Amino acid sequence: MRMLVRPVVAAMAAVALTAVTATAQSKVNVVTSTEDLASIAREVGGDRVNIIALARGVQDPHFVEPKPSFILAVNRADLYIAVGRELEIGWLPPLLTSSRNARIQPGARGYLDASLNVRILDIPTGQITRAMGDVHPLGNPHYWLDSGNGRRIAQAIRDKLSELAPDGRASFAQRYDDFDRRLAAAEKRWDAALAPYKGTKLVTYHRSWPNFMDRFGLEVIGYVEPKPGIPPSPSHILALIEEMKRQMVKVIVVEPYFSLRTPQSIASQVGGRVLVLAPSVGGAKEATDYIQLFEYNVRLLAAALKDVTGK
Amino acid sequence: MRTIGIRMPALAAAVLLAASPAAAQTNDVQALRQEVEQLRTELASLQRQYADRLAALEARLGAAQGAPAVPAVPPVAEVPAGAAGAGPAGPLPVYGAPTAGSKIFNPDIGMIGNFLGAVGSNQGGSETIAPTPFMTLQESEASFQAIVDPYARADFFLAVGEEGIEVEEGYVTFPTLPGGLLVKAGKMRANFGRLNAFHNHSLPWIDRPLVMYNLLGGSPDEPDTGIKDAGVSVNRLIPAGSLFLEATGEIYRGDSGTLFKTARLRDFAALGRVRGYVDLSDDANLETGVSYTRGHNDLGSGFITELYGTDLTFRWRPLSRAIYRSLAARAELVWSRRQEAPSLQRAFGFYGSLEYQLQRRWFVGGRFDQAERALNAAVRDRGVSTMLTYWPSEFSQIRGQYRRTRYGDDRRVANELLFQLLFTIGAHGAHPF
Numbered sequence: 159m160r161m162l163v164r165p166v167v168a169a170m171a172a173v174a175l176t177a178v179t180a181t182a183q184s185k186v187n188v189v190t191s192t193e194d195l196a197s198i199a200r201e202v203g204g205d206r207v208n209i210i211a212l213a214r215g216v217q218d219p220h221f222v223e224p225k226p227s228f229i230l231a232v233n234r235a236d237l238y239i240a241v242g243r244e245l246e247i248g249w250l251p252p253l254l255t256s257s258r259n260a261r262i263q264p265g266a267r268g269y270l271d272a273s274l275n276v277r278i279l280d281i282p283t284g285q286i287t288r289a290m291g292d293v294h295p296l297g298n299p300h301y302w303l304d305s306g307n308g309r310r311i312a313q314a315i316r317d318k319l320s321e322l323a324p325d326g327r328a329s330f331a332q333r334y335d336d337f338d339r340r341l342a343a344a345e346k347r348w349d350a351a352l353a354p355y356k357g358t359k360l361v362t363y364h365r366s367w368p369n370f371m372d373r374f375g376l377e378v379i380g381y382v383e384p385k386p387g388i389p390p391s392p393s394h395i396l397a398l399i400e401e402m403k404r405q406m407v408k409v410i411v412v413e414p415y416f417s418l419r420t421p422q423s424i425a426s427q428v429g430g431r432v433l434v435l436a437p438s439v440g441g442a443k444e445a446t447d448y449i450q451l452f453e454y455n456v457r458l459l460a461a462a463l464k465d466v467t468g469k
Numbered sequence: 470m471r472t473i474g475i476r477m478p479a480l481a482a483a484v485l486l487a488a489s490p491a492a493a494q495t496n497d498v499q500a501l502r503q504e505v506e507q508l509r510t511e512l513a514s515l516q517r518q519y520a521d522r523l524a525a526l527e528a529r530l531g532a533a534q535g536a537p538a539v540p541a542v543p544p545v546a547e548v549p550a551g552a553a554g555a556g557p558a559g560p561l562p563v564y565g566a567p568t569a570g571s572k573i574f575n576p577d578i579g580m581i582g583n584f585l586g587a588v589g590s591n592q593g594g595s596e597t598i599a600p601t602p603f604m605t606l607q608e609s610e611a612s613f614q615a616i617v618d619p620y621a622r623a624d625f626f627l628a629v630g631e632e633g634i635e636v637e638e639g640y641v642t643f644p645t646l647p648g649g650l651l652v653k654a655g656k657m658r659a660n661f662g663r664l665n666a667f668h669n670h671s672l673p674w675i676d677r678p679l680v681m682y683n684l685l686g687g688s689p690d691e692p693d694t695g696i697k698d699a700g701v702s703v704n705r706l707i708p709a710g711s712l713f714l715e716a717t718g719e720i721y722r723g724d725s726g727t728l729f730k731t732a733r734l735r736d737f738a739a740l741g742r743v744r745g746y747v748d749l750s751d752d753a754n755l756e757t758g759v760s761y762t763r764g765h766n767d768l769g770s771g772f773i774t775e776l777y778g779t780d781l782t783f784r785w786r787p788l789s790r791a792i793y794r795s796l797a798a799r800a801e802l803v804w805s806r807r808q809e810a811p812s813l814q815r816a817f818g819f820y821g822s823l824e825y826q827l828q829r830r831w832f833v834g835g836r837f838d839q840a841e842r843a844l845n846a847a848v849r850d851r852g853v854s855t856m857l858t859y860w861p862s863e864f865s866q867i868r869g870q871y872r873r874t875r876y877g878d879d880r881r882v883a884n885e886l887l888f889q890l891l892f893t894i895g896a897h898g899a900h901p902f
Binding site: 214216250252256306387416 | 517520521616619622642644645646649650651705706711713715744746747748751754756784786788789790791792793829830862863864894897898899902
């Protein structure tokens with residue numbers, strides 16, 4: 159019996175100690191809908207936060223499966239950061255309901271809709287119906303693809319983290335300032351890299367890029383999808399090819415989760431090229447964080463536009 | 470924002486005017502152009518700075534106003550300053566475009582139409598299977614869903630037939646209870662096995678497999694089979710590391726189709742289920758569960774029917790091609806023990822099914838099912854089905870199913886071709902998992 163006591167006590171002590179260490183270093187558990195939000199939260203939160211992103215960057219963020227393993231992650235979250243604007247309407251509500259976590263229910267302190275203070279484009283005016291496809295009545299949810307919005311998201315996360323973990327306020331503010339500086343320096347590079355192509359016309363697969371194209375002064379004249387969420391039809395493709403020929407459009411930007419077959423056949427018809435850009439962090443190997451995401455996209459886009467415009 | 474918008478061009482014009490004589494003096498057109506270009510960039514950056522600062526200010530203002538935990542006003546989406554071309558300025562309603570403030574609190578309303586057609590010989594001499602008419606708007610589903618208060622949400626699903634309306638489900642959920650509990654109360658589809666909780670429109674087939682008719686309380690006049698009753702469901706996560714483990718306990722009044730009948734208040738039905746889930750990779754996962762339920766059957770208070778079930782689902786969906794390819798394999802086994810006057814009826818049934826997504830809009834599938842009858846286990850029905858599904862969009866679905874059923878009582882065979890058209894209007898519901 160005595161032989162048993164010692165190991166048991168030792169084990170209990172070890173458990174107690176680990177528990178103490180765990181409380182001493184208590185971190186804010188953050189769960190985000192996408193890897194972009196996770197990357198920005200990591201910039202601001204540093205090692206004071208644990209971050210899990212639900213949707214992967216290579217995934218279409220409209221169609222994420224509400225897997226039970228996500229419920230586990232959301233169950234432990236102190237803060238949930240959503241993209242908002244109904245991007246996650248098909249999968250987030252059941253996850254939040256079944257998370258058994260009061261802290262992150264919409265309206266609670268631990269729920270942050272990242273879209274509330276950003277610049278939103280494509281907000282429909284007038285009557286909208288599903289005859290327009292899967293329209294987002296609250297505006298285009300792909301707003302993180304404007305680095306100015308990235309900055310605003312970072313501000314919102316900084317304020318929210320400071321509210322949830324007041325001890326870290328100074329650290330969050332300092333990390334935000336650092337991120338802001340690095341982002342501003344990078345923005346100068348990106349603006350310079352794409353400046354020669356201002357006004358160039360492009361076609362994209364889905365309406366994922368209005369904020370990105372607007373930021374760099376590029377013009378999207380059409381989409382491979384006839385309407386949001388509706389797969390391309392032959393008649394639409396023919397009309398698009400005609401329009402691209404008429405306006406001399408040579409570049410088709412495609413998200414990594416769409417099939418390349420149709421875009422490639424359009425490109426071959428108009429003598430143009432297909433460019434797979436990353437709409438999210440993790441959407442390409444090189445797009446490892448929010449700033450790298452833009453680095454990657456700007457580099458690829460500038461190279462492609464240089465080729466087709468000769469500038 | 471608007472004042473800035475007007476002032477900026479004016480300022481720019483003034484600067485330009487002041488700049489032009491200097492440029493004219495040097496007669497250097499190139500320099501003038503450069504200067505204009507430089508001014509333009511400066512103006513643009515100034516505008517951006519103002520937009521950023523305004524947005525930041527609004528964010529602060531919003532944070533200051535939104536400080537109380539329960540906001541006095543419904544959530545609105547502000548269009549930040551600087552959103553040129555972004556549409557209307559000011560607050561936007563979250564749930565559509567209400568003409569009166571009270572409409573904001575209306576629940577999300579959706580309607581799923583379910584139009585069915587059938588051809589073939591359905592004279593199998595059996596009354597187990599609900600005969601599908603030539604054409605019917607079988608059972609449309611109306612859904613009303615909203616958050617009740619900071620502590621609860623409510624979901625109503627009404628099954629609207631051609632002639633009547635029935636409450637398919639109507640329950641309140643308390644997602645914020647202490648102890649990690651998730652509690653539901655109301656009329657619900659019971660958490661027995663995997664399939665029972667599915668609504669008709671989210672099934673991978675047009676019909677339900679034989680095991681649900683034979684063992685889970687189906688009847689010829691009730692095409693929508695399964696255990697559904699008024700009761701309370703308590704559900705808790707069991708900590709198990711990265712493994713998702715969930716235990717459910719439910720109590721029902723004890724009236725469900727032909728399965729359970731209650732004669733006295735204390736003849737309630739009880740149910741227990743444990744469900745496990747694990748991600749095999751980012752693309753594949755496995756889900757399994759065991760279920761048990763018991764209740765009193767139609768022979769009276771002294772007679773109990775017990776059901777045991779186990780289910781297994783494997784899913785594969787490559788993340789980067791998730792909208793084009795997927796596969797799901799399901800199997801479910803159910804054992805029934807029904808107390809009868811002289812003895813015990815022990816019946817068994819199961820189904821196995823496979824669905825594969827070929828393209829963005831096309832799915833194929835197959836199902837094999839077999840079930841003995843709860844009332845007479847000596848009779849065993851068998852069925853085979855193949856399915857082809859087409860999705861015009863996320864909001865509609867066309868499906869064809871060939872079903873061959875060999876009934877056990879007189880060895881007759883029914884060959885049927887079923888056709889289904891599903892169409893959704895209203896609120897964008899969540900996709901089932």
